[in-house]
Amino acid sequence: MENINIKQSDGAASLAKVYAIANQKGGVGKTTTALTLGEALTREGKKVLVIDLDPHANASVHMSYFPETVTTSAHDLFFDDADFKSLWGKIVKKREWVGFDFVPASIRLSELEVDLKDRKNKGMVLSNSLDEVKEYYDYILIDCPPHVGVLLVNAIVAADIVLIPIQTDFLALYGIRLLFDTIKILNKVLPSPVKFRALPTMYDGRAGACRKILNLIRRKLGDKVFSTVIHMDTKFREACASGRIIFDVDPKTRGAQEYMQLAREIVRNENA
Numbered sequence: 144m145e146n147i148n149i150k151q152s153d154g155a156a157s158l159a160k161v162y163a164i165a166n167q168k169g170g171v172g173k174t175t176t177a178l179t180l181g182e183a184l185t186r187e188g189k190k191v192l193v194i195d196l197d198p199h200a201n202a203s204v205h206m207s208y209f210p211e212t213v214t215t216s217a218h219d220l221f222f223d224d225a226d227f228k229s230l231w232g233k234i235v236k237k238r239e240w241v242g243f244d245f246v247p248a249s250i251r252l253s254e255l256e257v258d259l260k261d262r263k264n265k266g267m268v269l270s271n272s273l274d275e276v277k278e279y280y281d282y283i284l285i286d287c288p289p290h291v292g293v294l295l296v297n298a299i300v301a302a303d304i305v306l307i308p309i310q311t312d313f314l315a316l317y318g319i320r321l322l323f324d325t326i327k328i329l330n331k332v333l334p335s336p337v338k339f340r341a342l343p344t345m346y347d348g349r350a351g352a353c354r355k356i357l358n359l360i361r362r363k364l365g366d367k368v369f370s371t372v373i374h375m376d377t378k379f380r381e382a383c384a385s386g387r388i389i390f391d392v393d394p395k396t397r398g399a400q401e402y403m404q405l406a407r408e409i410v411r412n413e414n415a
């Protein structure tokens with residue numbers, strides 16, 4: 144496992160936009176979006192950091208960082224607040240087969256609820272530590288755990304935008320209610336309301352139910368829904384099983400093309 148030194152990107156003047164990829168429902172495409180969008184953005188010439196903040200560590204395992212052997216991880220951010228700068232240098236990793244930098248998770252992230260119980264401003268820890276690395280990246284993507292708690296709150300507080308993958312099936316809308324409740328509570332205490340964008344995932348245009356749900360999502364959330372829709376594509380599972388990103392499995396496959404389209408839509412929105 145190789146640690147890297149954070150280097151300033153050439154001419155980087157602006158600070159990274161932080162996207163928390165969140166949905167309380169599991170299996171909706173959060174981890175897939177974090178890794179695939181991360182790679183797509185690097186293919187658009189952006190400097191990207193992906194952070195695995197889920198104690199299940201699915202993104203880390205996908206990147207061949209196995210929780211039992213990882214010694215420095217996102218967990219450290221919540222404890223070593225003496226020197227964030229040198230800490231980032233230790234926890235940011237680089238795999239040669241992807242363009243983005245990566246911070247792995249640790250199963251110990253699940254203990255934070257108890258460990259931070261009496262910590263003041265415990266929802267601000269990630270936001271404060273990200274301030275140290277924002278100048279080195281264009282985008283920071285956080286893969287969030289599928290439950291409400293101190294990690295999700297830290298991610299939402301740190302985020303410029305909460306990206307909510309919504310699986311286009313009929314149970315999907317139940318999952319996001321809890322997330323919107325969390326956002327509503329945070330909006331009462333944060334200086335400005337949380338911005339969010341929804342990403343329809345696992346869409347199957349042949350299924351009437353899918354089409355209905357997509358229409359419903361667009362009706363309810365309007366321009367908060369990305370134009371890009373991610374279809375079902377079996378290549379995602381193949382990519383996951385082989386520890387690769389879909390672009391290495393088949394760059395022409397629909398899923399790969401659609402995440403490229405999403406990356407362009409995000410960059411376009413930023414410049415609009």
Ligand SMILES: Nc1ncnc2c1ncn2[C@@H]1O[C@H](COP(=O)(O)OP(=O)(O)O)[C@@H](O)[C@H]1O
Pocket residue numbers: 168169170171172173174175176201344345346373374375376377379380381383398
């Ligand atoms: N668009 C898609 N089409 C088909 N399978 C997908 C798609 N997106 C994700 N998957 C697969 O679905 C499973 C769950 O996705 P994942 O990204 O891990 O969800 P989450 O992080 O929300 O739990 C994984 O096996 C993944 O490879």
Ligand SMILES: [Mg+2]
Pocket residue numbers: 173174175197201202
């Ligand atoms: Mg996941």
